[in-house]
Amino acid sequence: MEQSPSPSMRSESETEPGSNNAGERGDERTGQRERYSRQMLFPPIGASGQQKIAAAIVVVVGMGALGTVIANHMARAGVGKLRIVDRDYVERSNLQRQMLYDEEDVQHLRPKVVAAxxxxxxxxxxxxxxxVVSHVTADNAEALIAGADLVLDGTDNFQTRLLLNDVCFKLGIPFIYGGAVSSNGMTAVFIPGQTSCLRCLLGSGDTGSGGDTCDTVGVISPIIDIIASLQAVEALKLMVGATSATRQGLLSLEIWQHQMMNLKLPPQRxxxxxxxxxxxxxxxxxxNEADHRPVTLCGxxxxxxxxxxxxDLKxxxxxxxxxxxxxxxxxxLKAELPEGERLVLFPDGRVLVQGTExxxxxxxxxxxxxxS
Amino acid sequence: MGVRITVTVPMLLSDCTKGRSAFELEADTLQGALQLLVAEYPLLKVHLYNEHGEVRKHVLIYYNNDNIAWLDKLDIPLAAGDKLRVLQAVSGG
Structure with a gap:
């Protein structure tokens, strides 16, 4: 339902509750009002929209480049509960674009979600x-997403996206796709019962080939911020119930040569x-075996x-x-092997063998x- | 003489199209334009189609506002100003 602020809504939120802790709560409310004042002044959000944002549960899967920008927007906007999921730790090559991380995180080998x-x-x-430090698999995806109001895509491969797409459509949760590579980006909003899904867009063939990745052809930071911010604004609309403002279609951007296309999403197949x-x-x-099979992390x-x-890391x-x-x-745990490669061990059993494909x-x- | 249409391809594929990511083609039908595209730019073919001649999964080819995968037929007469747009679904993040 479309919401617009009204004077009565504003005055209601400004009324102090009568209780022994009224002063303290009043301070808290004043602080909240101040923190979100500019966002609440934006008429489509207003005080009632802010309350909805504060009550929302949002899951961001993948806390790399897109995920850090999305999570930053969500946290600053005041999303009530923000679950962030990623399997990786912070590396130096991330700092060019993964905006929540710094050199100290690299030095301490912090998992991305811990640093975030x-x-x-x-x-x-x-x-x-x-x-949540975890690789998203068919075994854990439903548990990670259940109860969410929406899921924001910060992943870097179609295999995980199709898994999220399945879980979101099974559970009836909107899924906001975003992808960025080189100077290109794409984003679309998939809503169960209202739109087709990511699988309709991509086709149902094998999921192994996902096109170019940031690790093979590179990426410039501005396309990340733009795509992730477009995802974030759709999230805000969904949280406040501004359904008529939700962007339809597949938006494709190329920012080096300035091409922008808003294309139709596929009809539901x-x-x-x-x-x-x-x-x-x-x-x-x-x-389940597929989740544990050795995979080369492309590039x-x-x-x-x-x-x-x-x-047991110890x-x-x-x-x-x-x-x-x-x-x-x-x-x-990170081990530099005498052979030259490096092993990175995680408590959940995953091991990264770095230095070979x-x-x-x-x-x-x-x-x-x-x-073994 | 066919009808002149505009074709765009991702910048990442422009090394297959003589460095250009936007150019023109002349054809009578959509089918003809698709055939001419890979005939004129053979390096592009392997990026767009698999060994069975099917459009690769992460490749999206739009004729104006419709993905050609949704069209019942490709034998559609072209009109001046039509657009053929090649996109690749973006997986990075």
Whole structure:
């Protein structure tokens, strides 16, 4: 429902509640009013919209370039509960565009969501921020998203996006897609029951080939900010119920040579296994093995292995220190191998083998140092 | 003489189209324009189509405001000013 502020709404929110803690609550309310005053002055949001934003639960999946910009907007806007999910830790090559991170995060090998939570909680201590260090899989995706009012896409691959698309359509949660690479970006809003879905846009073929990535052809920071901000504004509209203002279509931007296209989203395909047949193939395949299979992280000279059994970081540190240089924090362990490659171990069982894209070589190092 | 239409391709593919990301083609039908596009720019073909001649999954080819994948037929007469736009679904983030 479209909301517009009215004098009565404003005066209602400004009324102090009568209680013993009235003074304290009054201070808190004054602080809240001040913090969000410019946003509340924007008529389509107003005081009632602000209350809706404060009551919203938003999940941002992927806290890389897009995710950090999105989460920044969400935290500053006063989203009541913000769950941020990412599997990676901060690396130096992230700092050019992943705007919540700094050199200290790189030095401390902080997981992205941990670094983001530290930063976001200093920006807005009034909201609940829930960082989740995890690889999103068919096993955990529903639990990560359940209860959300909307899901914002900060991921970097179509495989995870199609998984999120399935979960969102199964649970009836709007999914705001965004992607950026080079000087190109795209974004679209998918709403279960109202629009077709991401699978209709991409087709239902294999998900392995996802086109160019930031790690193969690079990316410039402004396209990230633009696409992520477009995602954020659609999120604000959905949170305040401004459904008639929701942008329709697929927006495609190229900012180096200045091309902007707003194209039609596909019609809902009658045979779409997600939005028509409601089969949600990424969830119903029952192929948990697929989540744990070694995968090359394209362009990053990294192979990811494992994830099906927990790793005790302390135990592994004791073992690996005999032959490797080990760095450890509560979230991960990094070992420099005598062979030249590096292993990064996570408590959930994932291991990154850095310095190779050869799966056989990575598996061999995994077996040698972690054991199978 | 066919009808002159505008074609745009992503900047990342412009090395297949003589460095240009926007250019013109002359054809009578949409089908003809699609054939001419890869005939004139053969390097583009492998980026747009798989070995079975199907449009690659992450490639979106729009004829004006419609993805050609949604059209019942491609034998559509072109009109002056029509646009053929090649996009790649963007996965980075």
């Amino acid at each position: 939570e530290r930063k976001l909680s200093r920006i807005n201590s009034d909201i609940a921020i829930e960082p 009658a045979n779409c296994p997600t939005c028509s047949l409601k089969q949600y193939p990424t969830l119903s395949q029952g192929d 990053r000279e990294t192979v990811q292995i494992g994830g099906n059994r927990a790793i 135990l592994m540190a004791d073992r690996l220190e005999r032959s490797c240089t080990v760095t450890r924090n509560p979230y991960l 050869d799966i056989a070589r990575a598996q061999s190092l995994y077996d040698r140092y972690i054991g």
